[in-house]
Structure formats: structure tokens, C-alpha cells
Amino acid sequence: MGDNAQTRWWTDAGVGYVVIDNPPMNVLSDENRRGIRTALEEFRGQDVGAVVLTGAGDRAFCAGADLGEEKHLTDDTVGRFLSRGEQTFRILRDYERPIVGAINGWAMGGGLVLALWCDVRVGSTRAKLGAVGVKVGLMASNVQLSRLFPEGRARDMLLTGRTVEAEEAHRFGLLSSVVAPERLLDEATAWARGMAQRPRDAVAAAKRAVNLALEPEPAP
Amino acid sequence: MRRLDVGGIAIAVVDGACIGQDFERALDADIRLAADTATFSAEGADLSACGRRLARLLGEARAKEIVLGARTFDAANALRLGVVTRVVPSAALPEAVRELTDTLAALPPLALPAVRAAVRAARDLTHDAALAVEHEQFRRLVATRDHKAAVEAFFARRAPVFTGE
Numbered sequence: 216m217g218d219n220a221q222t223r224w225w226t227d228a229g230v231g232y233v234v235i236d237n238p239p240m241n242v243l244s245d246e247n248r249r250g251i252r253t254a255l256e257e258f259r260g261q262d263v264g265a266v267v268l269t270g271a272g273d274r275a276f277c278a279g280a281d282l283g284e285e286k287h288l289t290d291d292t293v294g295r296f297l298s299r300g301e302q303t304f305r306i307l308r309d310y311e312r313p314i315v316g317a318i319n320g321w322a323m324g325g326g327l328v329l330a331l332w333c334d335v336r337v338g339s340t341r342a343k344l345g346a347v348g349v350k351v352g353l354m355a356s357n358v359q360l361s362r363l364f365p366e367g368r369a370r371d372m373l374l375t376g377r378t379v380e381a382e383e384a385h386r387f388g389l390l391s392s393v394v395a396p397e398r399l400l401d402e403a404t405a406w407a408r409g410m411a412q413r414p415r416d417a418v419a420a421a422k423r424a425v426n427l428a429l430e431p432e433p434a435p
Numbered sequence: 436m437r438r439l440d441v442g443g444i445a446i447a448v449v450d451g452a453c454i455g456q457d458f459e460r461a462l463d464a465d466i467r468l469a470a471d472t473a474t475f476s477a478e479g480a481d482l483s484a485c486g487r488r489l490a491r492l493l494g495e496a497r498a499k500e501i502v503l504g505a506r507t508f509d510a511a512n513a514l515r516l517g518v519v520t521r522v523v524p525s526a527a528l529p530e531a532v533r534e535l536t537d538t539l540a541a542l543p544p545l546a547l548p549a550v551r552a553a554v555r556a557a558r559d560l561t562h563d564a565a566l567a568v569e570h571e572q573f574r575r576l577v578a579t580r581d582h583k584a585a586v587e588a589f590f591a592r593r594a595p596v597f598t599g600e
Contacts, residue, residue, distance in 0.1 A: 282586050282589060282590075283590075285577070285586070286583070286586045288577050290574075290578065293573070293574050293577055293578075294574075297570050297573060297574070301566065301570075348546070349542055349543070349546045349547065349550055350542060350543075350585065351543070351582060351585035351586060351589065352543035352545065352546045352576055352579055352581040352582035352584075352585050352597070353546060353573060353576050353577060353582055354546055354549055354550045354553060354569070354572060354573060354576065355569075355573070357550055357553035357554055357557060357569050358553065358556070358557040358562070358565045358566050358568075358569050360554075360557075361553075361554045361557030361558060362557050362558070362562070362565075365491075365492050365493045365494055365497075365517045366491045366492050366554060366558065367466075367467065367492040367493065367517055367518070367520060368517055368520060369554055369557075370465050370466060370550075370551075370554060371466055371520040371521075373550045373554060374444055374465060374466060374539065374542075374547060374550055374551075375466070375535070375538050375539065375542075376538075376542065377538065387517070426562075429558070429562070430561050430562060431559065431560065431561060
């Protein structure tokens, strides 16, 4: 159990929980990045078999990077900005336990990237997902969306930046299930417990294998 | 099948039968939408080319279903398979097309080809190499005037004006 100014985490019955709590839209801050990293490290010593990652409140899972901060990026600082984001995403990907994203509201821009690096996503009926980067002349989540979904689907979201609501997201697999907002944490917990009860080595090996499945095969 | 081009993004609009070379050209577009009366068939098309393209667009299982199954499928099935991402009643098609072209036309023009390049890289390169391409594009885009204009417009709560710079 622990917290920092904008992140909270705890464990319960073999499941670790991490909550991004940066109201009103849960913009991803350095505190959140640190919090996610610290929480996952602590969980390693606490017999955690799976993790649930969610946002506080019912407006947003995570609205991505702070546009105000991003506005001031220069040639010198953009590298650090990108690597900070990527560091967090890689921690989720390389974590040996599965991570369930509980998408409680908006997941857009970098928030969508965060959701896509989770292993499974469940959503509330209020979930709204969008690759909004293109709307502000940027791009993010191209690689993740293109690898997780058929390319036609990825192009549709990435080129229009449009909002995908819970029902459509469920239909094409962006969300694995959709429930009423008050049931979301129970639903995410049920997915996490189901995975936590499987042999841990087998689950870790399966996660690694899927991470590597789309890597191009080396030329003969 | 009609193809439209908005800022270098190809849209295939399918209303009626989409067969053979039309089917191939539709698959080659970036975004596909259809009327509920549309039908699709790979018959008469270059099956190897369709197979390769469909495997990338839909995944291997669905690509084989279409190319080897050799059946004509309707708009509902095209949506289920992911061949199109949107189906609307025939009468609503012009409105849906206008909506989509307006959306694309309102976006900053430099970002669109950058997205396409990164999508392609995601499948052709290793994960790390693809992320490197994405970051390279991001660095370029974050320095553009259009990006600055978009952020300023966002905070000023007005519509941005893009110049392609």
C-alpha cells in the first residue's frame, strides 16, 4: 500500500491496484509515472498475481500528456519527454504479471497508449477512447494500435482521431468487456483474479510470447 | 466503388457490388465505408495480392476466410470481418461520406502522412524499430506551426487554422 500526490496503490487478495488520481482528467504526470513504477516494484514482494490499473473518478482513465507542458517542448526537451513516456509503457509491457486496464472514462492520446500497453482492457459504459494526437498535429499510439488490431481499424482511429465509445470498442476487441460504471472495479478484479489463479510462470511466459509474436522473423 | 482523396488519405466508398479489381482497389484505400446494400467478393481479383493485403488489414484467419472461401459477403459481414469500419443505410451514405471528408479536411495536413508511415512501420519493423520511427515523426511534428496553432486554439477554445507548416 502506498501513495504519492497523484497516485494511489494497494493490494487485495493477490491483486495489485494502481489508481491515477490527477483530477479532473487524470493527465499523466511525473508523479503518476513514478507511482506506477514504484507500485509495480512493491507488488513484486507481495505475492501479486495480476494488476488492475485505473483512473480516479468517472470522467477519465487518463487524458494523456499535459498539453500545457507539451507546448513548451523544444528540440532539446522533446527527447526526454518521449523517453519518460516510453519508460512507463515499457515497464507495463515487461512486467511479468498481467495488467488489466479498467477504462472508467476518457482514454485519449498518451492515455490511450497507456491503456493499450495493458494486457487486457475492460471498460465502463462511460469509456471513450481516441487516438486524438492527429487533431493537434501529432501522433501517438500508432505502433500499439497497428499491432493490436487489424491495420484497417488502426488507420480509421489514427487518421480521423475520432472517439470510439464503449460499445464499439467492445465490438472490435479494444475492450474485452463493458459494464456499468459502479461495477467496473469488480469486473476488472474478476479478470485479474482469474489470471492470478493460473500458474504464474505459464502466464508470464504467455505474456512474453505475445509481446514477441509480431516481431518480424529474421531473414533466413 | 468510389475512391476519394482527402489530403493524401484514400477513402473507398462502397455502394452496390464491389468485385474483382474494385475490391482490390477498395482494400488499397486507407479507410473504407459502405452502404448496407453493398456486397463484396474477391472473385476476379489478384488473389495473392488480396491475401497479403487482407492478412495485414484483418489478420490471417479472416484473410483466408475471404480469399480461400471465395464467397460473396454482405455489408454486415464486411463490418464484422473489418473489411469496412462503418456501414450506414444507403440513403445516409452521402452524409456519412461528407462527415468523414470534413473530419479529415479539418486535421493538420502534415500529421496524416506521418501516421501512415508509422502504421506501416509497425508491421514491417521490430517493435523497438517501429517505436523509433514513431518518435522520429513525433519530434518532427511537435516542432510544426500547425501543432502550436492547435494547442493555442485548444486553450482559447476556438477552431484551429492549419497551414501545413
